[in-house]
Each structure stands twice: as C-alpha cells, then as structure tokens.
Amino acid sequence: MYRLSAQNVATGELDLESFVEERFSFQEEDIAYEDLYESLLQVHLNPLDLQEATAEQLRSLYILSPFQLASFLDYRNTFGPLISVYELQAIPGWTLETIENILPFIRQDVYSGNQKMPGFKRFQAAENAYLIFRNRRVWQTRKGFTPADTLSNGQLSSRYLGGPDDLYVRFRLQQPGDFSIGLTAEKDAGEQFIWDKKTKRYGFDFLSFHFMLFDKGPWKTLALGDYQLQFGQGLVFGSGFSVGKGAETIATVRRSSLGLRPYTSVLESGFFRGAAATYKTGNLELTGLFSLAPRSANLQVIPDSLEASESYLSSLISSGLHRTKNEIEKKGQAREQNFGLNLQYRNSDKGIQLGTNFLHSRYSQEVFPLKRIYNQFEFRGKSNYTGSIYFSYNFANHYFFAESAISKSRGMGHVFGIMSSLNRSLDLSLVWRKFDRNFHSFYGNAFSEGSRPINEEGLYLGLNFKPNRKINWSAYYDYFTFPWLRFRMYAPSSGNEWLSRFTYRPHKKLMSFIQWREETKSRNLVSEEQSSNHYQLATGKRRNFVWSLSYQPNQWWQFKTRVQQSSFQINGQKTRGFAILQDLSANLGNWKFSGRLSLFDTDDFENRQFLYERNVLWAFSIPNLYGQGYRYYLLGQYKLNQRITFWLRWAKTTYTNRESIGTGLQEIAGNEITETTFQVRYQFNR
Template identity: 55%
Template sequence: MKKWICTYLFFIFWTSLVAQTYRKDEINIEKLIEELFAMQQDDVDFENMYEGLLQVFLNPIHLNKATQEELKSIYILNPYQINSFFEYKAAFGNFISIYELQAIPGFDLQTIYKLLPFVTLEDGSDYGNRSFWKRVVNERDAYFIFRQNRVWETRRGFTAPDTLSNGRVTSRYLGDPNNLYGRFRIQHSKDYSLGFTIDKDPGEQFIWDPDTKRYGFNFFSYHFTLYNQKKWKTITAGDFQAQFGQGLVYGAGFSVGKGAETITTIRRSSIGLRPYTGAMEFGFFRGLGLTYQQKNIDISLIASHAPRDGNVQVALDTLEQEEIFISSLQLSGLHRTPTETAYKDQVRESNFGGNIQFNSLNKQFQIGLNSLYTRFNQPFVRNPQIYNQFEFSGQENHIHSGYFSYNIQNYFLFGETAISKSGGMGSVLGVMSSLSRSVDLSLLWRKFDRNFHTFYGNSFSENTRPINEEGIYLGLNFRPNIKYNWSIYYDQFKFPWIKFRTYSPSKGYEWLTRFTYRPSKAVLLFFQFREESKARNISETENFQSTYQISQGKKWNYVANLDFKINEYWSLKSRVMGSRFEFNNQITKGFAISQDLNADFQKWRVSMRFVLFDTDDYDNRQYIYERNVLWAFSIPALQGQGLRYYTLAQYQINQKLTLWARFSRTIYTDREVIGSGLQSIQGNRQTETIFQLRYQFNR
C-alpha cells in the first residue's frame, strides 16, 4: 500500500514541478526573508542569522532520524504539522521517498517547498566505512568562494589628508577601497566539517604586520569539527558557537523573533555546538567545544580564549600608580585608520562553560542547565552615563540558567530562567499551539532586569539585547485553505529603567498583520500593515530645555506586494511600501516603489530591480531586501529622494565553476554629498560592483 501511495505522490509532485522548478543546492532566501523578517531593520544582524540558516542547510535533517527539536529549529512547521509528521511516521514506518511528505495531513505544497532544502533521506551507504582521509578527499560538498566588491566613487577617507592650522594631519584610511572575502569548506552532514574564512574590509591594509596583529587579511576564522564519534556527539576546535535553551546564556545560531511568521519564530531550539563560518569579528568562541552523549543525557563543555577589539586606557590611581582598563569594546570589526588599527586584538576574553541536557525517551520532554564564566584580561570601566550605570563593569562575569521544553499533543511549552553575577535575572516563558488544522497560536512572556548581563545571549526581546525589558507577545495565524493566510501579532513591552536616547522609564507596543492570497502557483499577493509606539528623548526641537523630556513616537508601515511567475523562465515582483512617523506633534512620511524582473535558465540567471523612493527623514527610511551573490546580504536603507537599480547575473561555467556579477547604483536628487565623515562621497550617486567565483571540488 505504501509503495502505491509513494508512486501516486511522485506523479503529483512531478507534475507540480513543471510550473515551479526546485533545486536542492540553493535556499530561496528571498522568500524566507519576506516571511521571517517582515520589516527589515538596520539593528538586526542578518549576516549572522543567515550563517545560522546556512549551517542547517549544510547539515540537513534526516527525515527518518529527525527529532521534534530539530524540526522546530528551522521555523517552518507549526505544532500540528510536527505532530502529524510523527503520527504518520508511526503509522507507516520510515520514509522511503521524500515525496511522501505530501501525504502527511497539514503538509501543503508550499510548506514542502520551504522544507526540502533542510531535510534529506540520504545515508551514504558505505560512506562511513571509508577512512577519514578518503572521506575528506572525495567529498562532493567541498568548495572555495572568493568575492571582491567595491564602491567606485571616492570616499573622503581615500583622499589625500589635510593639514590643520596646528600642523596636525587629518586621519585617512590606510588601505584601498576593495572588500576581499574568501571561504573554504569541506563538510559532510553529521560527520565532519573543516574550513576557514578570510576577510579584508574596504579601507583596510593588505599587510603582514605582526606588531598590529595583521596578517594579510585583517580577519581569519577557522574550524575543525567532528560529529558522532561513538559517544562523542560533537568535537569542535577553532571558532564555534553554541545555542541551548531559549538563548539567555547561549544564543547563537539561526534565531528570528517578530515577523510575518507569527508562531514558530518566538521559540529557540537547543541545536548545541556548531562551527562558526561568518565574517563578523565577534560573537563566537575560539578554542575547544565538546558534547558527550550518555543515553538520554548530553554533556557539553566549552573552553575559549579569544582576542577582541577594544579601547584600552591607562589612568593613575590615588597612589599615582598606573591602572590599565577597558573603556569600550569595538564591534565594527573595521581597522581602516590608525585609531581603529590600534584597537585590534587589544582585549583578551576567556570563557569557560558548559551545558547538561536531559531528553526523555519519547523526546517529549527536555530539561537542561547552562553555565558560562567570562573573564577579561583587564577590568571593564565604562564612561559613566545615566543610562548605562547598571551595565556590566569589572573583570569577570558568570551566568547560570535552567530551561525546559515539553510537548503535549499540539501544545509546545518552553521556558528558561537565568541569573548573572550581578544578581540580575532574565526569564522567558512561552507556548505554541495548533488550536485546529487552520488556527495556530503563540504566547510569550519575558522579563530581563536592568542589571542582567549576558554576553552570548540572544533571546526573544524588543531590544537588541535581553536587558531592562518586560513584555508579553501574542501571535495568531489563520489559514482556511491553501489560497488564503492571515497572520497577526501584538507585542506590549516596557523598559523599567532609562536607556540610550530614552532618559526615563518607558513603555510601548507593536502589532503587525499580513494577509496573503495565492490564487495559483504563479501568483502571490500580500498586504501588510505594522504599527509601533516607543518613547524617546525630545532633543532636537526649538527652545529645547531638558534632555529628560520624552515623547511617544508612533510609526506606521505598510506594504503591498505582488509576485507573478510568467512561465518557467521569467517572473515579476512589484512592491509599494511606505511609512508615517509621528513624534512630538510632528508628522513625517516616506515611500518606495520597486519593480523586479527575474530570468532563470538553469545555467544562467539574471535579476533586475528598479526603485523610486522619497522619505522626509531618517525615521522613514525604507528597507527592501535585495538579491545578491550566493551567501551575501544586501538590505540598503533608502533615505531622502532618488532612485536605485541593480542587476545580478549568475552563470554556471561548468560543474565545478560558477560566476556571479552584480552592479548596483543609487542616485539622489536631493543632495550633492552622500554620507558623512570619512565615508562621505562628493556627488549624488553611489555605484557598487560585486564579483564572486565558487569552485566546487569533486564535481
């Protein structure tokens, strides 16, 4: 019977693919971005999120060995679909074809398309019987990527320096305007991963100078990871990250938050240790990570000693003795000027931590403990400000937490509570549920004290960090059939203590709703509306008297989007988006209109976009995700008046070699100088090109 089902499903799936071609070797990142990040912003680390997504893509989940925790980690399946998956598997046994997914209740074609890049049924048969060296040498998933990009207009930082009246010479960039990036990796899912990443930012010197810790490329990251070595679940050396619980202590990996996907993204998954392959120069451990598995218990240990960029200063104490301290950490990763270069690797950060996790036999219940001890080579002394007096100071911090996850039918309960050395606490408690096949609900409460300190935490929050916040989130999703989908969330929050640009305790709210209509496989239409209310200082008004006066700012965003697939080769995408911002009795507005044309002819592809934008001020800047070369992000902030266009081309030269080229230009009609400081450009246009090559071994 099962073989008949699979044959029938194969026929259905094959006919559906005639209108929509699917390729396993790439992620449709544009569609994921549209759903997970409903409103793109500049304070979100999209690159690190995508790196986490890439780790899941490169290590797909085996359908016959998948756990509920693994399926939750990709934010695609709701509670009803996950339960249906395991009920189907219990009734019919292991999957013999990936096309069986369509027979599972609740799995529509669009869900399956989103799921396919992250799952597999391949075991490799005799793969594990070969020696490690032969497995590495013959691995098909091995590649090297090299990317070069630059802005062609001359920024002020690349011009000749000026001489001031006092004889001092102004600062300029030390290097050339090229951005160079390389990534080498050989890996096999659930077996091993090894590779390195190199990066030189625009303005940085390509120089070998051990005194300033620069060795050609300014950033070099590397890792070597082994999986499933008898009872050793993970052994990783070099650069790595960790995610356990709800992200209060260890919060790396692919985590989202508030978006058009209102249900699955509020929860974090315990994905454990994973190699770090990004180009961000902070937020990772460098050392050794181990996970040992004994029946239902996993024990993980972390030891790290990593350099960090920072401003180290010397002061005299009361006995006129020199005291060395860290005044700030630099997170930009840029080393373009003598000052920025002087910050490079001036701080050493040591981390020692661990995790112990218990999973019940039926995988329905999970409980764990986290601990992390962090020590800097010098004490951290901040420049005292009213808003930061409860921020971390000193030379060491330790943080500990307990977390749980419990599944009962279509209800997923989860939570974590942590306490840092300061005594500050952070807590997250939530539930996801499928009330029926067509209605999903999510609810999350969080509370972070003003003196809660976590350096590697990344839990659900309104702020960019889990500190000084209380809030409650409610999400709903209604899909009566495959053509219609309506999602909405409401998040209410408050900040018990003052913070940067808000010198008074404050509160606010945010809600978003999206209605999606898909009349056919070729057409997708959605409308989205969002409102946000947050307080901030009144600091730029006439007759300004005090920085301690605040006002509630309200912002409205709207989006109308149409995707139309003309045929198997050509597609269109049209969008109108805008905003309205009200603050201190003043109203400003902004909008952007974009049109895309995409062509896909297998060996070569072209994407083009033209955008018109007009915004009154910075608060109304418009963000639109752009297609870019493989594994690169582009979400420009469109502010002022002007137009922007780009063309992206990809050509597969042969089985081993693929080439990408991208040209983009922004032309402003309201200015003659773009940017400020050393980044400023004389003129009204900015042009950027990107070239990328990927060489795949053993193809």
C-alpha cells in the same frame, strides 16, 4: 492532498533571498543578517535526515506549525521511514508551500559510506567541498581615501590606510554527519592587506577557522577553532539563527537547542575560539567549552605617581573595522576567556527536554564604561558568570518552553512561552519575558524588543489563520516596558507594536500580500523642545504599509512589484516616506539574471525604506534609502561547468535632492553611489 508532479516538485535548491524575505519581510538594522544567512546555510549544507530528525531539529527551521510537526511525527511513527519526498504530500496539514520551503533543509536518503574510508580519503571525497572568492567595491571615492589634510596643530587628518576593495574568501570541506573543516577570511574596504604581527593582522584583517567531528562513538560533537552554542531560549547561549518579531508570527518566537555548531560568519564578535565537545550517553548530553579570543576595545591607561600605569577597558568594539590608525590601535587590545557547561536531558518519546547552562567570562582588564545617566546598571568589572535552567514540553499540538537565568550581579532573566495549533487552521503563540536592568549576558540572544536581554518586560501574542491553501492571515501584538532608562530614553517607559499580514496565493504562479505594522515607543525630546530642567519624553508612532505581488508564469521568468509606505509622528510633527520597486528574474539554464528598479521619496531618516535585494550566493544586501532618488541593480550568474560558477552584480543609487552621500570619512562628494560585486565558486568533488 496536494499532488506534486515530477516536473513541478521543488529541486531542493535554496533560494535564500525568497525564503528570508517571505518569512521575515520587515527588515531592521539591528538584526544580524550575516548570522542569519550563515545559520540557514549550515542546515542547507548539512540537511536533516527525515528518517531520524528530531522534533527540536525540525522546529529550528521555523517552517512547521505545531500541528504540522505533530502530524509528521505521527506519520513517521505509524508508517515507518519515508520512501520518497513525494510522500510528504500525504502528511495531514502539509501544503505545497510547506514542502517547497522545507525541501532545501532535508534529505530522505541516508548519508554516504565515506565514514568507512581512511581520514585523508574522507576529506578528499567530502560531499560539500568548495572555495569561494568575492570582491566588492564602491567606485566613487569616499573621503577616507582622499589625501589627508593638515590640521591647525600641524598634524595630518585621519584617513583609511588600505584600498577600497572588500575581499572575502571561504574554503569548506564538509561531510554531513561526519566532519566539517572551514576557513573564512575577510578584508573590509579601507583595511590594509598586510602581514603585521604587532597589530595582529595577517594578510586579511579577519581570519576564522574551525575543525569539527560529529557522532564519533559517545562523542556527539568535537570542535576546535571558532564555534557557537545555542541552548534553551538564548539567555546564556543564544548564537545562531534568531529573528524574533516579523511576518512569521508563530515559529520564530522560540529558540532551538541546536547545541555546538561551527562559526563561519565574518562578524568579529559573538563567537568562541578554542575547544568544545559534547558527550552523549542515553538521554543525557554534556557539553563543555573553553575559549580564549582577542576582542577589539578602547584601552585607557591611568599613570600613577610611581611611574607605573594601570589600564582598563572603556568599551568593547564589535564593528570589526580596522581602517584608520586609531581603529587599528584598538584591534585585539583585550583578551576574553570563557569557560562554559551545558547539561541536557532529552526524551523524544515523552516530548520533554530539560537543561542547565553555565558560562564564566573573564577579561584581561577591568571593564569600566564611561558613566552615563542611562547605563548605571551595565556590567562593570573583570569577570562575570551567568547560569540558567530551561525546559520544553510537547503535548499533542501544544509546545511549552521556558528558561530562567541569573548573572553575577544577581540580576535575573526569564522567558516563558507556548506555541499551539488550536486546530488545523489556527495557530497561536504567547511569550512573556522579563529581564532585570542588571542582568548581564554577553552571549544572550533571547526573544525581546531590544537588541539584548536587559531592562525589559513584555508580553507577545501571535496568531496565524489559514482557512485554506490560498489564504493566510498572520498577526501579532506585543506590549513592552523598560523599567529603567535607556539610550535616548531618560525615563522609564512603555510601548507596543502590532503587525497584520494578509496573503493570497491562488496557485503556485501568483502570490500577493498586504502588510500593516505600527510601533509606539517613547524617546527624549531634542534639547530645543525641552521645557524644564528634567529630560522629557515624547511618544513616537511609526506606521508601515507594504503591498507585494509576485508572478511566475513559467519556470524561466518571475516578476515582482512592491509598494512601501511609512510615516513617523512625534511631538505633533508627522513625516512620511514611500518606495516603489519592480523586479524581473530569469532562469535560462546555465544563465540566471535578476534586476530591479526602485524609486523612493522620504522626508527624513525616520522614514528610511529597507529594500531586500538579491545578491551573489550567500551574501545579502538590504540598503536603507532616505531622501529622494532611484536605485537599480543587475545580477548575473553563469555556471561554466559542474565545478565553476560565476556571479557579477552591479548596483547604483542616484539621489535627486543632495550633493553628497554619507558623513565623516564615508562621505562621497556627489549624488551617486555605484558598487560592483564579483564572485566565483569552485566545487571540488563534482
């Protein structure tokens, strides 16, 4: 048993940066961190009731091992409702670290009685009611904001039409277990703040709204506006918090059936817009959705001999950027209509979950991507449907899960896995997946090596060994094949990846880890290296090493030192890179400060260093640095009173081996880039 004294017990406040970095410490560019943050935030603002939380809900936090989860359920079934969070220390297998990680996402007390108030008064008394405004700006002038040049044909070159400020506004009224109302608005740097119906811009470039009701009689959820769905293993409905391979080698390999949830991110794709509802009767739940949403796209017009014309979509665009005249013309060019169903059976007593998914998508024009040698089996047409069946079964400390799906093209996708606690100290995970080259799932987000579940087969093995509360070793090995061609990989190929991380935490104040990662994957040789008229592949090997030390001598100060090193070898050539960073954080009552100084030196882009940084509340920063130079930032937070909190962040990168930064309209003439972020939050019912 680990004793938690009153002065040492965690407050339940969410330190999002620490939580994400410690559990998913290796960053990649193809992870949707915005979605990851929003998913964690939704659980934090709508915490799970410890007295009623299901196994599926607790698994979705990616914190508990199968043994820890089984221990909690057995304890609750044996002793009844928990009297206090201090009782968590009595659960077998729950360490101090486990309790600290889970506290921000749970609550032991029942929800307030606001549900008995009339509707408008309930909105006024919402527990989570706040307004956030954020401004971010890069102070050096990018090429896109300079005066336009005159081209040889007499036309002016392309430039950004708006100002250099990023603007963000979020309004939220939420009563856990009752309702959620939210409005999110964003304008990226370079976009105009303009009201123009013709180009579908209404002040902010992107607007998102949702209104959701929870647990209204047999209706588990009712939704209007923007929303997401997550069922099964993500082959059909895979929105939300899904990370995949990382330092957490057990809990992140599976997806959770979290169902219908509000969409609050500013990513301008990957969500539904319309109406949806979940109806519950006994152990059965039925969810239906209808969505009609605009999508940015490249629209191609084909004139015919009768002076009429037809059009098609050569590509759908998910960047969400509408800064130039050309980008604005692509905004909302397509309409995407979706109709979907989910039927799910859940028997918590027997640990069984069964379900089926169906999603039909239809576009306003035919989709015909420009033909390339590697994309012959990509989706083409006007409509698609994807259906699946899935199950999960919990037996003691072993958890089995699977999903199989088929799309209109008759391409199939399969995921099968197991998470198991072999004993109190050793956990294991195993995942096999297979996605056909013509499997099409527009909202899929299954466990995979690629960013989409298509053209891949693989087997993953994860281990976690914790002999005592001070030592933890985690590792995984993943072997994967790509049966068909891919971008920059013009032949069938295979690869593998492994990671090993050793963590030592002698006490609460000190934590250190060493992590090794190696990835072997093929790619095309560049043109001058080709020795025949056929594309040839070369095997590239990427290695990464990280050493980190965190020390918190008291509740006011924290220090962190990290060293990162990488190498990349292909076709007989090897390049290297490294980064060193030092962090300092202070918590001084109403004031909080943090800062970092980092040095980096890399031979090329392949060795870019990802450095996870603290940012203003619910924003993220993961710069990837290459070349030579140094970067530092300062972040301050001041709580004026119970309702108003301010944040200010200043960051600067200086390169010592270049005279310009970026390319195209993003280019900066010079070797420095400075950015500031200001944020203010007003909380209503405090």
